[in-house]
Amino acid sequence: MALEMQSTEQGNERFIKGEWLHTIFQNEAEQFAIAKIRVIETNEDINEKDIVVKGYIAGLQPGETYMFFGRLITHAKFGMQYQVERYQTFIPDTEEGLAEYLASDLFFGVGLKTAQKIIRHLGMNAIEKILQNEDVLKEVPGLGEDTARGLARTLRENQGFERVVIYLSKHDIGLKLAQKIYKQYREEAVELLDKDPYRFVYDIEGFGFQTADNIARQNGLAADHPNRIGAGCMFVLQKSSSEGHVYLPLDECTERILELLQTPDLTSEKIIEQLRRLNAEKTVIIQEERCYLPSLYYAEDRFCSHMERIMREELEFSLPDAELLQMIGDIEETEVLSYGKEQFNAIEKALHSKVMILTGGPGTGKTTVVKGILKAYAAAHELELDPEYYETKEEYPFILCAPTGRAAKRLQESTGLPATTIHRLLGWDGHSGFGKDQDEPLSGKLLIIDEFSMVDIWLAHNLFRAIPKDMQVLLVGDEDQLPSVGPGQVLTDLLQSEMIPAVTLDEVYRQKEGSKIIQLAHEIKHDTLTPQSLANAKDFSFIPCREGDVVSVVTQVFQRAVAKGMDTRDLQVLAPIYRSQAGINIINKTLQELINPPAEKKREVKFMEVIFRIGDKVLQLVNQPEDGVYNGDIGEIVAIFRANENTEKKEQIVVAFDDKEVVYERPDYGNLMHAYCISIHKSQGSEFPNVILPVAFSYTRMLKKNLLYTAITRSKQTLIICGESEAFMRGIRTIDTNSRYTSLKEKLLIRFGKEESSAVVAAEGELIATVELEDGTEMEILDEDPSLSPYDFM
Ligand SMILES: Nc1ncnc2c1ncn2[C@@H]1O[C@H](COP(=O)(O)OP(=O)(O)OP(=O)(O)O)[C@@H](O)[C@H]1O
Secondary structure, eight states: OOOOOOOSSSSSEEEEEEEEEEEEEEEEETTTTEEEEEEEEHHHSSSOEEEEEEEOOOOOOOEEEEEEEEEEEEETTEEEEEEEEEEEEOOOEEEEEEHHHSTTTSTTTOOOOOOOOHHHHHTTTTHHHHHHOOGGGGGTTTTTTHHHHHHHHHHHHHHHHHHHHHHHHTTTOOOHHHHHHHHHHHHGGHHHHHOOHHHHHHSSSTTHHHHHHHHHHHOOOOOOOOHHHHHHHHHHHHHHHHHHEEEHHHHHHHHHHHHHHHHHHHHHHHHHHHHHHHHHHHHSEETTTTEEEHHHHHHHHHHHHHHHHHHHOOOOOOOHHHHHHHHHHHHHHHHHHOOOOHHHHHHHHHHHHSSSEEEEEEEEHHHHHHHHHHHHHHHTTTOOOGGGGTTTOOOEEEEESSSSHHHHHHHHHHHHSEEEEEEHHBBSSSSOOSSSSSOOOOOOOOOOOSSSGOOOOHHHHHHHHOOTTOOEEEEEETTTSSOSSSSOHHHHHHHHHHHHHHHEEOOOGGGGTOOHHHHHHHHHTTTOOOGGGGGGGGTTTEEEOOOHHHHHHHHHHHHHHHHTTOOOGGGEEEEEESSSSSHHHHHHHHHHHHSSSSOOTOOOOEEHHHHETTOEEEESSSOBBTBOOOTTTTTEEEEEEEGGGOOOOOOOEEOOOOOEEEEEEOOOOOGEEESEEEEHHTTTTTOOEEEEEOOOOOGGGGGOOOHHHHHHTEEEEEEEEEEEEHHHHHHHOOOOOOOOOOOHHHHHHTTTTSSSOOOOOOTTTTTEEEEOOTTTTTTEEEEOSSSSSSSGOO
16 A cells, blocks of 8 residues: 555545544553643544543654544543544644654754755655665665664654554544554554455454455455355364353364355265364364364463373371371361261372372361361471461472462461462463463472362463472362363363362261251252252342343342441342343342432542442452462452542542552553442352342343352351242253363373273374375474463454
8 A cells, every 4th residue: 555645635534634642651561541632633623722532542652643534422520532443643734734743852863954954855655655665775875874764764663553543444443452463563463454454353352253254255255265154164263262162073063164154055974174274274273073272272272281290209208097087086176067078088199199089079078178187298298387487498398279369368367278269370470471480480298279170271271380290289170160261171071080089078067057048059059959948048049030130139138238337348149141220230230329319529430331439339350460469369449540640640449458459540440340230150160248130031041050150159157039939930040061072081081091992182392193184294383382362362
């Protein structure tokens, strides 16, 4: 695309030509900026001298003139602003203007005289000529080599991005995605997009198949072009991984691709042929008629190899039975309880196992046993359990962690020992990866991971590769809860493989204390719950109502509890879906109006459709390791600052979490949502003293046994279910049949020599397959580190 000199004749497109005065706000990572500009010329209906512009326009220079294309918007508080959809550096169309532009601060070492000389030699389209071939600058006498190179580079940098933005905007791709594309391909982006838009589906997170397809179609690429089929395959596999699958059977994968491509003459055979080509290129991995994304294939594979590495290491520990009995007896005495048979068995087995799984429903004593194992391990190895003892000595030998911040906090509270999230333990920086791995392993003797059912295969692999072979590992979780959000079902597969020592706690102890909640959970688990089980009890009520009344009933229950003095932090509404007449969104809105209504001195800000107000209970939606807050953390808005009230000159929301305050600036407000009501999926790993659970037929698609089981087991003191009992009964009888395609169990069996398979199980750097190429030769495929993670696709 040729760069044209711009006059301000822009046809019908709305524009403001303006000089960038100063940046008001800038988010480097997001490339989002808000700035004030001096209006030079516009076809918009404005009389203002200066105006605030905003959009994905970071990195522009004060003093420079730009053409902004977009639309006028009226901000409720700040008045008229310009929402920028695209922009271009303004290149003057008069000789004088062009000389001034080239002589500006943008181009180091070019003064007015040099600029005029450049124009004299190259003409008014000097910039285009330089961009096409910077050697033309050699024609300009007296222009130093460094200055010429610098001039060409700056021009390329400035113009390159704009070309990309203009090209992409024609295909309805916004500035944000354009920034990402430009960051990766720089000036080559346009040519690459023209040549093979489908590669962007592989390379750029958020670049959808449909977008690539639109570009390709406009460029006349055939509907059965191999690149199209390849991108369709990637898209289908990425989507299936977001549904929890580690692979898709070849047949299903083919069907899904056919469905996506909607091309009449395309046959399954043709698709399979292309899939085999992708397999040969290692873009996908096909094994035993299963189609994997390489990142997930290797995650599963290496998780197994690390599990084997750890398990095969001899455990140098033995304790005579009598001593063990005595030791556990001493612990029972200090804990003032007597361990049940399975609990005792769990403690003993944990001491003697390299890796062990402790599983069981709520109230069966998992935490009690974890505490017992810690004490027994410390006693048996003559170690101090008190972290203070280690302050000036060697590293603390016990590592306790969990997948979410709240679960880690709970583990810390119940054991009285430090616990952290898995991400923090592994030194995840939020961008480039984990600080801990096989080269920089964890140090300690006993690693305990709680809520392991929430750990997906990718995180499990990253965790296990950082475990040194002499460390003992205890995995704790309830397999009847929802599976991990990410792909895989690691806990279930490990248990089903029977390759890892495991103890299942069945006896319910909390029930003995008269807990109806625990009774319900176990009746759901064992399919014995009847409508009579829903009779009210000390810690449980079922308030029947029709769907149309659910929100009002939930609100009344909430209001009554708060009126009785209950802290809103101790009261949690959980629901399965966001949008329905009894969904999370409407419940949050209603509860906010009721619990935290607007008031004269109470500050609030509007972000998209949501109003955040001081006093609001909010939920953190993403991991923000740099601030120590994680997906699922709940806090309260304690302050809202205007831009003129702080040194950063930025509007800010301050949220107090349990042990810290975190400051959010506007583009990050999307990391928060109201938390009066949260989704059951988000509640996993957390517990709340009091839970209100609405149930309605409109949740049908989501009403499943494991979902309701997870919701019910979140509550520790009281549970109030409001809604339609038939919907609840139907839900607990509905087994989630969307089972996940995983091959972990099978790979474990092969690795531990219990099953034979033609599948090749690889260790790092090993040969994993030999593929026959079209010309009849064979190619060896080595197991190399895939640079992509499944999260790149989510
Ligand atoms: N052997 C025991 N004797 C007496 N009480 C016990 C015993 N084991 C556990 N308990 C009690 O039962 C209750 C539940 O135990 P615990 O919290 O350890 O279970 P859990 O499986 O971790 O439950 P949840 O998953 O719901 O947190 C606690 O009050 C605990 O003290």
